[in-house]
Amino acid sequence: MNYCAFLRGVNVKGTNMKMADVCQVFKEAGMKDVFSVLASGNIVFSSDKKADELKKILEKAMSDHFSYEAFLFIRSQKETEAxxxxxxxxxxxxxxxxxxxxxxxxxxxxxxxxxxxxxxxxxxxxxxxxxxxxxxxxxxxxxxxxxxxxxxxxxxxxxxxxxxxxxxxxxxxxxx
CATH class of the missing domain: 3.30.70.1260 (bacterial protein sp0830 like)
Incomplete structure:
Protein backbone atom coordinates (compact mmCIF):
# COMPACT_ATOMS: atom_id res chain seq x y z
CA MET A 1 0.00 0.00 0.00
CA ASN A 2 1.17 3.55 -0.72
CA TYR A 3 1.58 5.90 2.23
CA CYS A 4 2.86 9.34 3.07
CA ALA A 5 4.57 10.09 6.37
CA PHE A 6 4.12 13.71 7.40
CA LEU A 7 6.92 14.55 9.84
CA ARG A 8 6.43 17.21 12.51
CA GLY A 9 9.00 19.95 13.10
CA VAL A 10 11.46 19.08 10.35
CA ASN A 11 13.91 21.76 9.21
CA VAL A 12 12.54 24.32 11.66
CA LYS A 13 13.89 25.55 14.99
CA GLY A 14 17.20 23.70 14.75
CA THR A 15 15.88 20.26 13.79
CA ASN A 16 17.65 20.05 10.44
CA MET A 17 17.94 16.98 8.29
CA LYS A 18 18.54 16.21 4.65
CA MET A 19 15.62 14.44 3.00
CA ALA A 20 18.04 11.97 1.38
CA ASP A 21 19.10 10.91 4.90
CA VAL A 22 15.47 10.61 5.99
CA CYS A 23 14.70 8.45 2.96
CA GLN A 24 17.65 6.23 3.83
CA VAL A 25 16.30 5.76 7.38
CA PHE A 26 12.94 4.74 5.92
CA LYS A 27 14.62 2.25 3.57
CA GLU A 28 16.67 0.78 6.42
CA ALA A 29 13.43 0.41 8.40
CA GLY A 30 12.05 -1.78 5.59
CA MET A 31 10.03 0.71 3.53
CA LYS A 32 9.95 0.40 -0.26
CA ASP A 33 9.70 2.97 -3.08
CA VAL A 34 10.81 5.81 -0.77
CA PHE A 35 10.75 9.41 -2.04
CA SER A 36 10.69 12.80 -0.35
CA VAL A 37 8.43 15.65 -1.43
CA LEU A 38 9.77 19.11 -0.54
CA ALA A 39 12.11 19.66 2.42
CA SER A 40 9.32 19.90 5.00
CA GLY A 41 9.26 16.18 5.82
CA ASN A 42 6.81 14.48 3.46
CA ILE A 43 7.97 10.95 2.72
CA VAL A 44 6.09 8.84 0.19
CA PHE A 45 6.68 5.08 0.48
CA SER A 46 5.05 1.68 0.24
CA SER A 47 4.66 -1.06 2.83
CA ASP A 48 2.45 -4.06 3.57
CA LYS A 49 2.19 -3.02 7.24
CA LYS A 50 -0.69 -1.06 8.80
CA ALA A 51 -0.34 2.67 9.52
CA ASP A 52 -0.29 2.37 13.34
CA GLU A 53 2.52 -0.19 13.18
CA LEU A 54 4.45 1.96 10.68
CA LYS A 55 4.14 5.00 12.96
CA LYS A 56 5.86 3.14 15.82
CA ILE A 57 8.60 1.67 13.60
CA LEU A 58 9.37 4.94 11.80
CA GLU A 59 9.22 7.23 14.85
CA LYS A 60 11.71 4.97 16.62
CA ALA A 61 13.98 4.76 13.55
CA MET A 62 13.91 8.55 13.06
CA SER A 63 14.42 9.27 16.78
CA ASP A 64 17.36 6.85 16.98
CA HIS A 65 19.04 8.05 13.80
CA PHE A 66 18.63 11.82 14.27
CA SER A 67 18.74 11.93 18.10
CA TYR A 68 15.49 13.83 18.53
CA GLU A 69 11.92 13.00 19.54
CA ALA A 70 10.27 12.23 16.20
CA PHE A 71 6.56 12.69 15.60
CA LEU A 72 5.06 11.61 12.32
CA PHE A 73 1.62 10.97 10.95
CA ILE A 74 1.04 8.20 8.41
CA ARG A 75 -1.73 8.45 5.81
CA SER A 76 -2.65 6.09 2.99
CA GLN A 77 -2.91 7.35 -0.56
CA LYS A 78 -6.72 7.47 -0.27
CA GLU A 79 -6.51 9.41 3.02
CA THR A 80 -3.95 11.81 1.53
CA GLU A 81 -6.23 12.45 -1.44
CA ALA A 82 -9.07 13.27 1.00
Whole structure:
Protein backbone atom coordinates (compact mmCIF):
# COMPACT_ATOMS: atom_id res chain seq x y z
CA MET A 1 0.00 0.00 0.00
CA ASN A 2 1.17 3.55 -0.72
CA TYR A 3 1.58 5.90 2.23
CA CYS A 4 2.86 9.34 3.07
CA ALA A 5 4.57 10.09 6.37
CA PHE A 6 4.12 13.71 7.40
CA LEU A 7 6.92 14.55 9.84
CA ARG A 8 6.43 17.21 12.51
CA GLY A 9 9.00 19.95 13.10
CA VAL A 10 11.46 19.08 10.35
CA ASN A 11 13.91 21.76 9.21
CA VAL A 12 12.54 24.32 11.66
CA LYS A 13 13.89 25.55 14.99
CA GLY A 14 17.20 23.70 14.75
CA THR A 15 15.88 20.26 13.79
CA ASN A 16 17.65 20.05 10.44
CA MET A 17 17.94 16.98 8.29
CA LYS A 18 18.54 16.21 4.65
CA MET A 19 15.62 14.44 3.00
CA ALA A 20 18.04 11.97 1.38
CA ASP A 21 19.10 10.91 4.90
CA VAL A 22 15.47 10.61 5.99
CA CYS A 23 14.70 8.45 2.96
CA GLN A 24 17.65 6.23 3.83
CA VAL A 25 16.30 5.76 7.38
CA PHE A 26 12.94 4.74 5.92
CA LYS A 27 14.62 2.25 3.57
CA GLU A 28 16.67 0.78 6.42
CA ALA A 29 13.43 0.41 8.40
CA GLY A 30 12.05 -1.78 5.59
CA MET A 31 10.03 0.71 3.53
CA LYS A 32 9.95 0.40 -0.26
CA ASP A 33 9.70 2.97 -3.08
CA VAL A 34 10.81 5.81 -0.77
CA PHE A 35 10.75 9.41 -2.04
CA SER A 36 10.69 12.80 -0.35
CA VAL A 37 8.43 15.65 -1.43
CA LEU A 38 9.77 19.11 -0.54
CA ALA A 39 12.11 19.66 2.42
CA SER A 40 9.32 19.90 5.00
CA GLY A 41 9.26 16.18 5.82
CA ASN A 42 6.81 14.48 3.46
CA ILE A 43 7.97 10.95 2.72
CA VAL A 44 6.09 8.84 0.19
CA PHE A 45 6.68 5.08 0.48
CA SER A 46 5.05 1.68 0.24
CA SER A 47 4.66 -1.06 2.83
CA ASP A 48 2.45 -4.06 3.57
CA LYS A 49 2.19 -3.02 7.24
CA LYS A 50 -0.69 -1.06 8.80
CA ALA A 51 -0.34 2.67 9.52
CA ASP A 52 -0.29 2.37 13.34
CA GLU A 53 2.52 -0.19 13.18
CA LEU A 54 4.45 1.96 10.68
CA LYS A 55 4.14 5.00 12.96
CA LYS A 56 5.86 3.14 15.82
CA ILE A 57 8.60 1.67 13.60
CA LEU A 58 9.37 4.94 11.80
CA GLU A 59 9.22 7.23 14.85
CA LYS A 60 11.71 4.97 16.62
CA ALA A 61 13.98 4.76 13.55
CA MET A 62 13.91 8.55 13.06
CA SER A 63 14.42 9.27 16.78
CA ASP A 64 17.36 6.85 16.98
CA HIS A 65 19.04 8.05 13.80
CA PHE A 66 18.63 11.82 14.27
CA SER A 67 18.74 11.93 18.10
CA TYR A 68 15.49 13.83 18.53
CA GLU A 69 11.92 13.00 19.54
CA ALA A 70 10.27 12.23 16.20
CA PHE A 71 6.56 12.69 15.60
CA LEU A 72 5.06 11.61 12.32
CA PHE A 73 1.62 10.97 10.95
CA ILE A 74 1.04 8.20 8.41
CA ARG A 75 -1.73 8.45 5.81
CA SER A 76 -2.65 6.09 2.99
CA GLN A 77 -2.91 7.35 -0.56
CA LYS A 78 -6.72 7.47 -0.27
CA GLU A 79 -6.51 9.41 3.02
CA THR A 80 -3.95 11.81 1.53
CA GLU A 81 -6.23 12.45 -1.44
CA ALA A 82 -9.07 13.27 1.00
CA UNK A 83 -7.03 16.21 2.37
CA UNK A 84 -6.78 17.72 -1.13
CA UNK A 85 -10.33 16.88 -2.21
CA UNK A 86 -11.99 18.14 0.99
CA UNK A 87 -10.57 21.67 0.85
CA UNK A 88 -13.58 23.93 1.52
CA UNK A 89 -11.87 27.16 0.51
CA UNK A 90 -11.73 28.79 -2.91
CA UNK A 91 -8.21 29.38 -4.19
CA UNK A 92 -7.16 32.98 -3.59
CA UNK A 93 -3.68 34.31 -4.41
CA UNK A 94 -3.78 36.56 -1.30
CA UNK A 95 -4.48 33.71 1.11
CA UNK A 96 -2.71 30.55 2.32
CA UNK A 97 -4.72 27.43 3.07
CA UNK A 98 -3.31 24.94 5.56
CA UNK A 99 -4.46 21.44 6.36
CA UNK A 100 -3.71 19.60 9.58
CA UNK A 101 -2.70 15.95 9.76
CA UNK A 102 -3.00 14.52 13.23
CA UNK A 103 -4.41 12.21 15.81
CA UNK A 104 -8.14 11.43 15.81
CA UNK A 105 -10.07 14.29 17.40
CA UNK A 106 -7.32 16.90 17.04
CA UNK A 107 -9.52 18.80 14.59
CA UNK A 108 -11.89 19.63 17.47
CA UNK A 109 -9.01 20.86 19.66
CA UNK A 110 -7.78 23.01 16.78
CA UNK A 111 -11.25 24.45 16.13
CA UNK A 112 -11.60 25.35 19.81
CA UNK A 113 -8.19 27.07 19.71
CA UNK A 114 -9.21 28.89 16.52
CA UNK A 115 -12.52 30.05 18.00
CA UNK A 116 -10.68 31.42 21.06
CA UNK A 117 -8.06 33.23 18.94
CA UNK A 118 -8.22 36.79 17.67
CA UNK A 119 -8.60 36.69 13.90
CA UNK A 120 -7.26 38.81 11.08
CA UNK A 121 -9.52 39.89 8.24
CA UNK A 122 -10.26 36.94 5.92
CA UNK A 123 -8.92 34.37 8.42
CA UNK A 124 -11.22 31.38 8.75
CA UNK A 125 -11.29 27.71 9.64
CA UNK A 126 -13.49 24.76 8.84
CA UNK A 127 -13.65 21.04 9.60
CA UNK A 128 -14.53 18.78 6.67
CA UNK A 129 -14.70 15.01 7.19
CA UNK A 130 -12.69 15.26 10.43
CA UNK A 131 -9.97 17.32 8.73
CA UNK A 132 -9.16 20.84 9.96
CA UNK A 133 -8.57 23.51 7.29
CA UNK A 134 -7.30 27.02 8.03
CA UNK A 135 -7.14 29.96 5.65
CA UNK A 136 -5.09 33.03 6.52
CA UNK A 137 -3.84 36.09 4.59
CA UNK A 138 -0.33 35.60 3.20
CA UNK A 139 2.24 37.10 5.53
CA UNK A 140 0.07 36.54 8.62
CA UNK A 141 0.62 32.82 9.17
CA UNK A 142 3.10 33.09 12.04
CA UNK A 143 1.82 36.45 13.29
CA UNK A 144 -1.79 35.40 13.73
CA UNK A 145 -3.00 34.43 17.19
CA UNK A 146 -3.98 30.98 15.90
CA UNK A 147 -0.62 30.62 14.10
CA UNK A 148 1.12 30.85 17.47
CA UNK A 149 -0.94 27.84 18.68
CA UNK A 150 0.84 25.70 16.10
CA UNK A 151 4.04 25.84 18.14
CA UNK A 152 2.46 24.91 21.49
CA UNK A 153 4.60 22.24 23.12
CA UNK A 154 1.50 20.57 24.59
CA UNK A 155 0.26 19.83 21.04
CA UNK A 156 3.54 18.77 19.41
CA UNK A 157 2.63 15.07 19.34
CA UNK A 158 -0.94 15.75 18.16
CA UNK A 159 -0.61 17.15 14.62
CA UNK A 160 1.45 18.71 11.89
CA UNK A 161 0.32 21.20 9.27
CA UNK A 162 0.97 21.61 5.57
CA UNK A 163 0.06 24.16 2.94
CA UNK A 164 -2.74 22.66 0.83
CA UNK A 165 -0.47 22.80 -2.26
CA UNK A 166 1.84 20.27 -0.59
CA UNK A 167 -0.92 17.66 -0.80
CA UNK A 168 -1.17 18.13 -4.55
CA UNK A 169 2.59 17.50 -4.88
CA UNK A 170 2.45 14.45 -2.56
CA UNK A 171 -0.46 12.93 -4.50
CA UNK A 172 1.36 13.43 -7.82
CA UNK A 173 4.38 11.58 -6.38
CA UNK A 174 2.15 8.77 -5.08
CA UNK A 175 0.63 8.32 -8.54
CA UNK A 176 3.99 8.01 -10.33
Missing amino acids: FWNGNPFTKNEDLHTYTFVGNPGVENILMQEFENAAKTENEKAEIVNNIFYWQVPKGNTLDSTFGKVLGKKSLKDQFTSRNINTFEKVIKKMLQ
